Amino acid sequence: xxxxxxxxxxxxxxxxxxxxxxxxxxxxxxxxxxxxxxxxxxxxxxxxxxxxxxxxxxxxxxxxxxxxxxxxxxxxxxxxxxxxxxxxxxxxxxxxxxxxxxxxxxxxxxxxxxxxxxxxxxxxxxxxxxxxx
Amino acid sequence: xxxxxxxxxxxxxxxxxxxxxxxxxxxxxxxxxxxxxxxxxxxxxxxxxxxxxxxxxxxxxxxxxxxxxxxxxxxxxxxxxxxxxxxxxxxxxxxxxxxxxxxxxxxxxxxxxxxxxxxxxxxxxxxxxxxxxxxxxxxxxxxxx
Numbered sequence: 001x002x003x004x005x006x007x008x009x010x011x012x013x014x015x016x017x018x019x020x021x022x023x024x025x026x027x028x029x030x031x032x033x034x035x036x037x038x039x040x041x042x043x044x045x046x047x048x049x050x051x052x053x054x055x056x057x058x059x060x061x062x063x064x065x066x067x068x069x070x071x072x073x074x075x076x077x078x079x080x081x082x083x084x085x086x087x088x089x090x091x092x093x094x095x096x097x098x099x100x101x102x103x104x105x106x107x108x109x110x111x112x113x114x115x116x117x118x119x120x121x122x123x124x125x126x127x128x129x130x131x132x133x
Numbered sequence: 134x135x136x137x138x139x140x141x142x143x144x145x146x147x148x149x150x151x152x153x154x155x156x157x158x159x160x161x162x163x164x165x166x167x168x169x170x171x172x173x174x175x176x177x178x179x180x181x182x183x184x185x186x187x188x189x190x191x192x193x194x195x196x197x198x199x200x201x202x203x204x205x206x207x208x209x210x211x212x213x214x215x216x217x218x219x220x221x222x223x224x225x226x227x228x229x230x231x232x233x234x235x236x237x238x239x240x241x242x243x244x245x246x247x248x249x250x251x252x253x254x255x256x257x258x259x260x261x262x263x264x265x266x267x268x269x270x271x272x273x274x275x276x277x278x
Contacts, residue, residue: 033225034218043216045229047191047256071257074185077178084174084189111191111256 029067029089029113038124040099040117046089047111054113056106063093063104065113098123172234173209179241183263186238191256192229200251200260202244207260210235243268 029044046054048069055066067089095101100120107114176187188209190198198211215231218224240262248263 030228030230032215032227032229034216034227035222035225036219037222040225041216043192043229045191045256047189050255070255071176071187074178077180077185079176080179080184081175081177083171084176110193110253111189 024086024088026088026090028091029065031091033093038119040119042093042113042115042117044089044091044113044115045111046108046113047084048087049089049108049111049113051108054106054108056104056113056115058095058101058104061095061097063095063115064090065093065115066090067108067113171236172230173236175236175238177238183244183261184240186260186262188258188260189256190253190258193253193256195253195258198258200249200258202240202246202249202262205240205243207238207240207244207262208235209238209258209260 029046031042031044033040033042035041042063042065044065044067046067046069048071049067050070053068053070055064057064057066069084069087069089071086095117098119099117103118105116174189178185178187186207190211190213192215193211193213197213198209201208210233212233213231215229242264244262245265250261252259
């Protein structure tokens with residue numbers, strides 16, 4: 001992103017009434033990846049993220065997960081202590097060739113993003129028939 | 134021959150200042166270590182009549198969270214279960230925390246225990262506490278003799 005584009009982006013965020021872009025930080029979400037029968041599951045902690053502020057992208061072999069924390073700033077209150085700033089979560093993963101790219105699904109619930117990556121038919125074990133001469 | 138109209142010192146300092154700004158820009162994007170150590174992380178807003186506490190608890194079963202308030206202490210405790218791999222499966226990456234947790238936040242006032250609201254949305258638990266009437270400052274009438 002060029003400096004100019006970044007500047008415009010900051011102004012847009014400020015003008016929509018959210019907390020200014022300058023106080024937003026980028027961090028890596030905590031992630032668990034495990035296998036379960038024929039699929040691989042990726043779960044990422046993204047508190048404050050909802051369906052409309054999360055994005056999952058697959059570009060060739062790179063899976064990118066992104067989410068923006070949305071926190072309603074209460075009226076008439078001033079922040080006094082903050083152990084978490086408005087956060088943008090982002091992380092990239094390399095997807096193995098075993099995964100069927102067309103059947104990847106994702107959902108977000110209670111601030112946890114869950115991506116299900118099913119194994120493709122080509123990666124499942126096959127029994128080879130033995131021919132007799 | 135090229136003659137610069139800008140004093141040399143100025144050029145050097147501009148470069149240094151730019152470099153300093155660039156350097157700071159990189160570090161403002163990293164979450165400081167001390168901010169991630171306490172679990173769960175909290176954010177607090179205050180007004181004259183009360184405070185709002187946001188507690189980061191992604192993917193928690195809210196039935197397993199206990200909130201209690203006594204005088205000027207708010208305690209949040211509970212446990213978090215996370216999905217485990219199947220018997221024949223395995224972890225490729227394991228970073229999410231699980232198990233029991235407990236944290237006490239000292240409030241700047243005595244809370245009215247009848248007026249506590251708690252709401253869980255998108256993995257953040259928002260607790261609203263109101264200052265008790267008897268805790269609020271009272272104006273004392275001064276008599277003249």
